[in-house]
Amino acid sequence: MRKKIVAGNWKMNKSWPEAMELTKSLSLNSSSFPADVQVIVSPPALYLQGVRSELPETLAIAAQNCSQHESGAYTGEISAGMLKSMGVAYCIIGHSERRQYYGETNEVIREKIDACLKNGVTPIFCCGEILSERNSGEHFNTVSTQVKQALFHLSEEQLALVVIAYEPVWAIGTGVTASNEQAEEMHAFIRSIVAQHYSETIANDISILYGGSVNAANAKELFACPNVDGGLVGGASLKAADFTTIIQAAQ
Secondary structure: OOOEEEEEEOOOOOOHHHHHHHHHHHHHHHHHOOOOEEEEEEOOHHHHHHHHHHOOOOOEEEEOOOOOOOOOOOOOOOOHHHHHHOOOOEEEEOOHHHHHHHOOOHHHHHHHHHHHHHOOOEEEEEEOOOHHHHHOOOHHHHHHHHHHHHHOOOOHHHHOOOEEEEOOHHHOOOOOOOOHHHHHHHHHHHHHHHHHHOOHHHHHHOOEEEOOOOOOOOHHHHHOOOOOOEEEEOHHHHOHHHHHHHHHHOO
């Protein structure tokens, strides 16, 4: 049975005092979180240790990125092994902003996923199309290529450890959200290509999150879609009250 997950990606936001205030608010609210929903908080890397120390053990921590390299002369980078040594359970890999601003290719993303799995860190693998690809009808091809090139070299046992997040790039930070029908259609498509390459069992067990302007008002309807297993939440995760509402909507 696949896991329900709500992950909050803070991106490059919050001063240290603001981060601590948000963390403490989430900790206080955590008693109201559904027991069957895995809540993940993904602060900037600088704050990982401090945020982890203030959250209850029922909430997990995710890094927003990691290096594909194990160690060495890579100034400014953080390895998956370092994350594991700090108790970081998850890492977001291949976010559209990493692809767009930092030129991350499917090959680099594949290597980062391998690094995470090698070190016991669960990758939250992001995939999704830009607006022109959606408008031209290329969105299925784009997402299929991203999924296949990043994931389909994995064994069934390895793939079972991965979380997928579908993020229509045209809906990230724009206030525009994919319709319930669009979200469900793509989530079902992703599950179908996993089933074709692996098995129906693996496809049915993998968690696929929706990420694209999820907020307190639309979360309940999005999470009610049969193939949507939760959300990768951006801006709305920066407000404790809104993020709490979204988490409760995943029940």
